[in-house]
Amino acid sequence: MSHAMDLTQALGAIVGATHVLTDPQLTETYEHDWTGRFGGRAALVVRPADTEQVAAVVAACAEAGAAIVPQGGNTGLVGGGVPRGGEVVVSLTRLNALGEVDRALGLVPVGAGVTLGALQAHARAAGFDAGLDFAARDSCTIGGAVACDAGGARALRHGTARARVAGLEAVLADGTVVTRMAGLAKDNAGYDLPSLLVGSEGTLGIVTRVLWRLELRCDARVAALVPMESVEAAAALLAALRAEAPTLESCDFFLDDGLSLVLEHQRRSSPVEPRAPVYVLAECAGRSDPTDELAAALEQAGVEEALIADDTPGRERLWALREGHADAINAAGVPHKLDVGVPLAELGRFLAEVPAAAAAAIPGTRAILFGHLGDGNVHVNLLGPEPDDERADDAVLELVLACGGTISAEHGVGVAKARWLDRARGPAEAAAMRAVKHALDPDGRLNPGAVLPVRADQPSSPAAD
């Protein structure tokens, strides 16, 4: 107890006593994620204001031997940003400085605690686009998005969060700070530690600042909803759109039972008749009107029927069908949500086999599937299983591996899928990852249990090299 008291005092001296939370009524919101599936008690929550304070906090925790869970907007879905029990939660939300946009280079320095929505607005005001977008935009933070290599619908054109990182600052496990914020488009002096930290989910370091690569703003937009006879036909459409419509920004898909669920939940009638097994929702964005380009590409692809929306309300009505899936599914039950990816050539097989595989594991399980066609990124929502019953999840992940896919596309591994990592990556990669983790966090104090499972045979405090 006095040990914890010492750390509380030490952290209070760094960030100010009001930013060290120990009262369960105050710490509660940091201890559980919004899915309700993950979380645990924190030893305390500390809210540093800047990089220097983060470094001092990490050093103090190192001295006290305290494990750390870094947390951004707490919008994660895999339990990687909430305590498992007894850790210090380091909340980064106060690192919310948003710098000036460098218009010549299209770069802007962003604190880890800035929300994606705030960055988007800031970029737009300067004539740029953040180049990243997903539903949690107004809550999620840039630090979290980078730490998890978040994706979203526009990754098709702009890449994932990784592609936005032109520079990065992070605090390592020993409290030292690594900084690459010069904005050099070419810099190959030594290993690219920023690249290693992106997607490491706070297990190798804590992202404190990002030099964000912006895209030019493209205000002229057009969306098309295309009913398709099969996933294979949808994939062929994607190939045609890629080749003929360079302004293509996103290309999502959903299935007919998902559409039914959404329409029922939104009390809307179907905008598409007759209905089809698969729907493709594509959007082009250009500096001049891309409508003709999209229409020509659709025609060349042999599409005979499509709903085209070239104004914002119309586009939003189409996107509501895709983005409304989450709410409609939640209204139908508490889903198990799995974010996975499979090669495009295997997508048809995967989508066809998931429902049976899930139902075989737990009879009665219902699978709602949708996602980002261009990335082979499928959001699998399973309705039916009890919260702790992972048999259907496991069946789906088995199928993912059988299809040569990834157990995580854009949500991350977190604690939810850590036990799958070795099999998913194979022994050589898993061993290399453990070696890297051990090299940069020899005591295993940064987000323990996330990404790599904490194993009984893993030394908890090995001798220094």
Added chain:
Amino acid sequence: MSHAMDLTQALGAIVGATHVLTDPQLTETYEHDWTGRFGGRAALVVRPADTEQVAAVVAACAEAGAAIVPQGGNTGLVGGGVPRGGEVVVSLTRLNALGEVDRALGLVPVGAGVTLGALQAHARAAGFDAGLDFAARDSCTIGGAVACDAGGARALRHGTARARVAGLEAVLADGTVVTRMAGLAKDNAGYDLPSLLVGSEGTLGIVTRVLWRLELRCDARVAALVPMESVEAAAALLAALRAEAPTLESCDFFLDDGLSLVLEHQRRSSPVEPRAPVYVLAECAGRSDPTDELAAALEQAGVEEALIADDTPGRERLWALREGHADAINAAGVPHKLDVGVPLAELGRFLAEVPAAAAAAIPGTRAILFGHLGDGNVHVNLLGPEPDDERADDAVLELVLACGGTISAEHGVGVAKARWLDRARGPAEAAAMRAVKHALDPDGRLNPGAVLPVRADQPSSPAAD
């Protein structure tokens, strides 16, 4: 001696005796780079044919305790691909398989030994562009380009080699193989080892295969040579072009004394009168003719005089002024070549101060400067210093650091700049890099002395963790 004999036999059993070279007449071309500045005797040269053979070769070297220098096209400029003395050179040129282009995803699997030029032709034939280009295209290999994170003029638009890597296969120091060749645009399951291997110059693993991300082919091109009054004016022009000409692909610069040297060497008269201190060479590439876009952007930027070339011979004449620098400089002496980067805001100061700094270190040193404006990437060519006299080089690198720049932009660290790495990256990053190196190559057998200097206090064979 019998030790080496054993290894020769073991490697012969893996790759066939004809692909293990020990005769100095045969090994010679692998032992020195084309600058003539770097190289040493190899224990032997081994030429595996595929990934499996590379893995077996590395495992055999591990067992024999032999150090390895991986080598691609041997076009490096920093001594990272040639032996320092006594290593086994693993030549990757036989890994030259070039797979089919996936047109839906714009991806192609490429063996490490394929030349960039061969990949470019393959991509073009399928309606794509390799998205990477530089002068060594017909000799350099994809494995080397990725291992060094090579850049070139088009990185402004398409990024460096790193941005081309959609998947990677590599052999680690223990002979295990890590493979990510599924082509998943989103895959954040665990640490991104491919990103770590890109730019690690063969010190963490040997790249054997790359899944290459292609760009759509843009055949409509226009180039403009613009005389400018200052570097600051050139930077302002770049900002304007970026904002107004989305088809901008490259934006290089050179200075008036460099132009004089090139014109003299090429026995050409100047295409520009009156002459100016700085020249910007910009090229736009689109699917439709980008000439109007470039002309409008130049006008909006207030440019009154520019040479515009909208046909291939015209563009080549303009580019010959920029690309002719290397030959013209070589004709004037044996240059010390330094590839560095500085933030755009510091570029004017850097270019202005280099000549005096170099001449102060070694009186009479002449500095010819040119490079990629958009990346702040400067190729510093020093004429005058003896081959082994690095005082002028050091003065330039000091100035780079004073400007907040990088000691290597696109050529890599190699052995040439390894002794500068700690200062350039600072103690926290340098320590992290050493930890990562030690984690993945605990015996320090992969390309020892490249990137990280071999230090007396570095354990050569620490206890296993």
